[in-house]
Amino acid sequence: MSSETGRADAAFCADLVRTRDFRTYAASLFVPPEARRAWIALAAFNAEVSYVRDHVSQPLPGEIRLQWWRDVLTGEGRGSSGEAEANPVAAELLRAITRYDLPVETFVRLIDAHVFDVYDDPMPDMAALEAHCRDTSAAMYGLRARILGAALPDVARIADHAGIAEGLTDVMLALPRHAARRQLYLPGDLMSVHTVIAEEVFLQQGNASLKDALAHLRREAGSQLEQALAMLTSTPVSARAAFLPLAVIGKILTRLESSEPFAPPSLSRLGILWTTWRAASAKPFKA
Numbered sequence: 001m002s003s004e005t006g007r008a009d010a011a012f013c014a015d016l017v018r019t020r021d022f023r024t025y026a027a028s029l030f031v032p033p034e035a036r037r038a039w040i041a042l043a044a045f046n047a048e049v050s051y052v053r054d055h056v057s058q059p060l061p062g063e064i065r066l067q068w069w070r071d072v073l074t075g076e077g078r079g080s081s082g083e084a085e086a087n088p089v090a091a092e093l094l095r096a097i098t099r100y101d102l103p104v105e106t107f108v109r110l111i112d113a114h115v116f117d118v119y120d121d122p123m124p125d126m127a128a129l130e131a132h133c134r135d136t137s138a139a140m141y142g143l144r145a146r147i148l149g150a151a152l153p154d155v156a157r158i159a160d161h162a163g164i165a166e167g168l169t170d171v172m173l174a175l176p177r178h179a180a181r182r183q184l185y186l187p188g189d190l191m192s193v194h195t196v197i198a199e200e201v202f203l204q205q206g207n208a209s210l211k212d213a214l215a216h217l218r219r220e221a222g223s224q225l226e227q228a229l230a231m232l233t234s235t236p237v238s239a240r241a242a243f244l245p246l247a248v249i250g251k252i253l254t255r256l257e258s259s260e261p262f263a264p265p266s267l268s269r270l271g272i273l274w275t276t277w278r279a280a281s282a283k284p285f286k287a
């Protein structure tokens with residue numbers, strides 16, 4: 001690959017992440033340039049597999065697209081045609097994996113977790129939702145920390161808490177989008193406790209039962225966030241930048257307390273940048 005092609009691929013990924021995941025894009029501005037390029041590659045890949053459901057109307061095309069990414073990662077999609085290298089996200093991802101010796105199996109588990117997204121199956125319980133968060137959001141935190149040279153066991157535990165906090169928050173933010181396509185990530189056991197009826201959620205009825213269930217989910221996300229932040233105080237400074245997106249998660253959770261279920265809060269890009277900058281400048285790290 002020529003240096004010009006590499007720069008074009010990196011620029012493509014940066015534009016993709018800036019559009020789809022500004023939270024991570026903002027955090028990447030506070031890490032060294034080489035690490036930033038790898039972060040952006042990971043985030044671009046994550047955006048590609050996370051949004052598969054948004055681009056297909058049936059599960060099979062979604063499964064095929066996810067299988068393509070599995071083949072790219074395991075080497076089966078890198079034939080003489082250069083198909084993988086011709087895809088800027090795949091090319092940048094493979095570069096990051098090689099450069100930082102990132103575990104391919106972590107990416108494959110992330111892809112496997114997103115197979116759930118292309119179907120309308122209910123989320124059975126909180127344990128299943130947290131497992132989904134570990135294989136997706138938490139995996140991304142762990143990989144970003146590894147790029148920064150932090151692969152300690154404590155960092156892996158922080159990544160678990162951070163990923164669950166972020167994943168649960170994103171479930172609440174995405175509730176209107178999911179309900180519009182009759183998809184539900186609210187855990188079945190939580191719905192049962194609070195007598196939430198799926199059909200009422202699909203009709204976007206923000207009743208008291210749903211509000212109680214979301215308050216429960218918000219408290220769990222807040223607890224996971226607090227645990228992650230508490231553990232961060234004793235981790236190497238080099239690892240803390242990997243968790244900068246938590247500052248935005250904390251802000252969103254606060255705003256969710258006073259928002260309606262189908263009118264979740266949003267932060268402007270300027271607000272995200274400001275919140276991330278404040279967190280990056282704080283010693284110790286704060287959210």
